[in-house]
Amino acid sequence: METKAPGVIKLFGEHAVVYGRQSMALAVSRYATCSSEIAGKNSLRLVLRDLDGAAFELKEDELCGMYAKYKESALSAYSKSAGIPTDFIPFVTIASRLMCEHGISALGKRVVVSSEIPVRSGMSSSASCFTAFACLLANGHQLSDSQLIDLARDGERVAHANAGAGSIDVSTAFYGGYVTFSSGSGARRERIASSPGLIIVNTGPKLSTAETVGRVARLRETNPQFADRVFEEINDCAIKGRAALEKGDLNIVGSYMFRNHELLRGLGVSNDRLDRVVSLSKASGALGAKLSGGGGGGIAVVLAKKDEAERLALTFIKNGFDAFIVHPSMTGASGSK
Incomplete structure (x- = not known):
């Protein structure tokens, strides 16, 4: 099994x-x-x-x-x-x-x-x-x-x-x-049935999620108005990004991914290599890009047209990153005998 x-x-x-x-x-x-x-x-x-x-x-x-x-x-x-x-x-x-x-x-x-x-x-x-x-x-x-x-x-x-x-x-x-x-x-x-081109770019070791969550918590303690304003903008990205995915408008989805990354950067959970991936994504014609997960390293997700995914993956590889293409997995956990 x-x-x-x-x-x-x-x-x-x-x-x-x-x-x-x-x-x-x-x-x-x-x-x-x-x-x-x-x-x-x-x-x-x-x-x-x-x-x-x-x-x-x-x-x-x-x-x-x-x-x-x-x-x-x-x-x-x-x-x-x-x-x-x-x-x-x-x-x-x-x-x-x-x-x-x-x-x-x-x-x-x-x-x-x-x-x-x-x-x-x-x-x-x-x-x-x-x-x-x-x-x-x-x-x-x-x-x-x-x-x-x-x-x-x-x-x-x-x-x-x-x-x-x-x-x-x-x-x-x-x-x-x-x-x-x-x-x-x-x-x-x-x-949502949308199946965009997706490239995972691994930037290297990441901080623990507990460490980056703690970093954000300390920021909110010292500057609650700023942090809450950023949280609301991230929430707006999530709501409008989901709506754009439902419509299949990947250009809009990508724009909210770029914005979400900048907001996370403002919270102090990005790093130079993650920011480099996002900059390369913009310069290379990707639809969107952002860190994924707790941040402080680890992967970035790059959104692309399907026929552009391979070219973009090679661009990241040529720039010294580990990059690979993935596809949405719509079936979840599954078993076979």
Whole structure:
């Protein structure tokens, strides 16, 4: 059995979404994959292929013990007290909840997790891995979409020690296509069919999301009027950008992406290489470009006409960036036997 979940890019709304404004994400054609096979033992064996094939094995009592720790501990203390390698804790948490709350056991399975999504870059690699993992273990059982999303979000909550983590990332990886989110209305699938040319440009290592979120929080503490004004303008980009996508007007979509990047730059979450990608995009005829995710490095998303995407990708490569073309992934998490 194998399950895949797509990577996620942010088209609009980063950081402002933390303060109640709207954001918009899109699932794209880079995937996290989870596969399982019968292991012949009364335990769950996890293999993280992208960590040099690192493996960890737990028996039933150990899974139950992890569940008890998770329910009893604050997120900030849970990982420190878990007593297992950090990278495995989110997956073990999901497996333990499935077993203890839903009676769905992963015992006797060997599960391999791998991903072609750049790690810690702004493409939600961890959310995609946790979504694929939860869907794989729950396959064949009658769990609702909201239950599966909540289980996968537990991986994000644990990985980031943040109860609010994964709200839009996991929903987008699960559903596929375009998803909007605000704290007031939650995640919502958008019925948008637009399939533009998209180039992902990786600018290199990024700051942690916690660090850039903290940077914005400090700015808002010292200059609340400025920060709130920027948040409102970012919200305007998200609302009008979504409307333009619904109409298929990619020129307008791109203009709001450029504007959104400038606003994020004003919040102090861009850097020289991200700004360089946006400048190159403008000079090379792209429709739009902006950082994606927490910022401080990582990826930029470039919007283009489909017949221009390859030329633009080569332009970024010639200028020393890692760049590749992606397409909207409209189906979300999916499995095959």
